[in-house]
Amino acid sequence: MVQKIIIGVLAAALIAVCSIWGYSTWQKKQAAAPAPAAAPVAAVEPAKPVDAALPAETAPVAAEAAVEEKADGTHFTYKYVSPRSPQLLSIYNMASEIDVLRNLPEVNQLDGWLTLPRPINFITAECGTINAFYARDKGDVVLCYEMLDMLVRQGAAIAQANGGSTRDQLKYLMANLRFLMLHETGHALVDMLDLPQTGREEDAVDQLATTLMLSFVSADESEGDIAQNLQLASNFFLLTDDGNHDMATYADEHSVGAQRFFNLQCMIYGHDPGKYLRIVTSGRLPEARALRCEDESKQITRNWMRLIEPNIAPKHRMTREEEQAKIDQIKQKQVENAPAPYVR
Template sequence: MRGAIVSGLAIALLVVGCAGQQETSTESAESPTAAAQAQGPEAATDDGDGTMVVTYQDASSPEAVNGRALLQDNTVLEDLAADINESLILPYDIALIGAECGEANAYWDPAEDSITICYEDADGALATFTADGVPDPTAAMLNSEIATFYHEVGHMAISIYDLPITGREEDVADQLAAYVLLQPGDDGRPDPEAVQAVKDFARTFQEGDSGELGAEDFADTHSFGETRAYNLQCWIYGADPDANADLVGDGGLPQDRADGCEDEYTQLDNAWSTLLEPHLK
């Protein structure tokens, strides 16, 4: 049962990672999924028959219009929702919303039972990866949005299943993203495409926190960007040290941290496997 959430993810990665940019459209293609979106989420139920339902809201700013096109033309939200619907028992319907937010962001809203991926997040990620000279900035952007989604799924799972966690929820949500994406395949090793998604997600935090730090920074529910990047790199390395030895040293993951990453990943994997087991299809 542990592999259920990953089987759908493998399909999603292939579809999203290889689609590339297409002509911008303003309406979803006609399909059963699109028809469900037009109707909106159905009334919540208590019998475990909930589904994740995708909606793309309108966009007006140039950044939002571009981000909407990137997500919609590559069927990002549809593929990710399909993975959740294949994998998790949802107690009621969950909305997965693409929206113009006025800022680069993504969030789980427990009051609305919804995950929102902001169009500006996709647009900003593409700009960042392009400026960094990444060979395929669109693929890197899509990877980071996939990992961002699973981070928000971490928040969602904690909320809807009332999961007991220890530690800051933002760190635990990062762990869920790594847990899903770094699950081993039939060969016992994580899928390289999924590993790259975690690497690209980590890269979005590597610039760190600029400016002078104050009380609000130290009290923030999120760890510092550099810390999140090192955590993700540690879990990548711990999941498959032989394939990811290049992450250690030379300005990357310090050896002292790397020495404990296999145990750290094993602990993470065991924790999330235990927490999710009752809720997997």
């Protein structure tokens, strides 16, 4: 009963936040859409002189040709599968009512941005275990209700332990869902685009998820918000690492939780050492590792962008100047949307 109440309250908060985010996204699309052409006005055509009726020899043919529209990318599909277990119905209802899959900002930005051989299908389903995974044979990225349920419980426990609110629980849930689904999307991109990997794929897609969260700037979030989301996602690795490691743990394709935590700290700090110096001064990242993080973070970001860039759909390709102008415009909006340091 308590769990249902927690999920109900959280769902209400999520609906409010996702509605605001969705409306913001809709506004941007409306602003970017071309204005509708004016309806033609019927009129009686006056009589023309014989010479005027002849086609002008100098009329440019190119002006009559329609401008060919650039091809869009491959769009994703989304589905919420009803669970068989009654215990998971409340989680299913929450996920489907707030349409959580379509309210993951980075996934939303990737949707239609790349040219893929087939769509990526995002699915929530009952799995019988706490997990999220990429099903290579079907092209499905699956978020298990058991994983979603665990994140809800973890967020509630953290908020309660730190005197937080439902909003803090919501932040933890969404930050982890964003990172988790980008991680699994990374597996899908490596598979579908046959992207080369010279190391462990699990580490590589952790790096991709971090790179995308740091690179996809939004007017709705400050850089501080983005860093906080990644910090919340990295906390998940510590919460799920009890330190009791056996041979199977070290033989697993994943790095242990503590290693993934520190790798993520290094990526954030290396992205902008001056801005994120507190990661080091607070002890979240040892100084010895921090010395190499700027070069490491830039190299990882550069390498991933080189792999992804050739697959950007023609409609979304930009020159470096256009890309920088767009980033500058978004950053200006971030400044305008930032809360004022005084009451007004």
